[in-house]
Amino acid sequence: MKHFLRFLILPLLTGVLVVACDSSDNDTSPGTGTEYFPLKTGSYLVYDVSEIIYTLSVPETLQYQLKVAMVDKFLNSEGDSTFVIHRSRRNIAADNWTYQDTWSVRKNEREVVMSEGNVSYVKLKLPVRQNMEWDGNAYNTLGEDEYTLEELKVSKTYNNQTFEDCITVNQNDNDDFIVFLDQRKEVYAKDIGLVYKETTQLHYCTQDDCLGQQKVESGTIYEQTITTYGVE
Numbered sequence: 001m002k003h004f005l006r007f008l009i010l011p012l013l014t015g016v017l018v019v020a021c022d023s024s025d026n027d028t029s030p031g032t033g034t035e036y037f038p039l040k041t042g043s044y045l046v047y048d049v050s051e052i053i054y055t056l057s058v059p060e061t062l063q064y065q066l067k068v069a070m071v072d073k074f075l076n077s078e079g080d081s082t083f084v085i086h087r088s089r090r091n092i093a094a095d096n097w098t099y100q101d102t103w104s105v106r107k108n109e110r111e112v113v114m115s116e117g118n119v120s121y122v123k124l125k126l127p128v129r130q131n132m133e134w135d136g137n138a139y140n141t142l143g144e145d146e147y148t149l150e151e152l153k154v155s156k157t158y159n160n161q162t163f164e165d166c167i168t169v170n171q172n173d174n175d176d177f178i179v180f181l182d183q184r185k186e187v188y189a190k191d192i193g194l195v196y197k198e199t200t201q202l203h204y205c206t207q208d209d210c211l212g213q214q215k216v217e218s219g220t221i222y223e224q225t226i227t228t229y230g231v232e
Contacts, residue, residue, distance in 0.1 A: 036128065036193070037105075037107065037194075038191055039081070041073055042232050043232075044067060044230060045229040046065060046067050046226070046227045047066045047225055047226055047227060048065060049065065049225075051221070052220065052222075053220050054202065054217070054218050054219045056217070057215065057218075059216075065091075066089055066100075066224065067088040070085055071084050083105050087100045087101050101117065103116050111124060111126055119142070121137065122135065122139065123136075128149055132148070148170045151166065154168065156189070156195065158196050159225055159227050166187050166188060169188070177204065178204060178211070180201075180202070180203050180204070186198075195226040200221050202219035202220075203216070203217050203218045203219050
């Protein structure tokens, strides 16, 4: 009878423990690379943003702060959690935040997928490893875009903050200064997430009188650097 009770109680206790783990709000699996993209409702990151937008060859320079906050989560059709992200903006630290838009992110044992508005990008393939490659546009209609994980477990410093364990994803690095320059990379820190983002996408004049002169007709130069982060 004692043996019977022991076998009966152990599965019940195990079941309780499993439910407790599943209800956790922190969606990370250490050692696979998910720690570079932690998901937890209530967490936030604040960035300094510098942006130059070219329209009809005329540049507009913007400086502002961006706040990325995970405000909710829900169970998606694959049985994983999708986290809802609110992005807010302010010109200077003394201003109030103004809501900008909503993104979302989902993660499983294979990948991290970010939906930026209505366009989904595969930000990371899992488990992470040096020089791994994947199609960042696998879930959209923009055409294949090969991402490469160039750096693994590298120390980086941004805004006088040193992050000891970072990975760098090279999304594109062409050197076309004649027609279209496309250079993009993102840096993720362990247990924090995105700490740096850099995008340069410039369309140059290709008319006979300006071909090869690197005259920008349209495009963007964008830099996003971490300042603070935490949980609200």
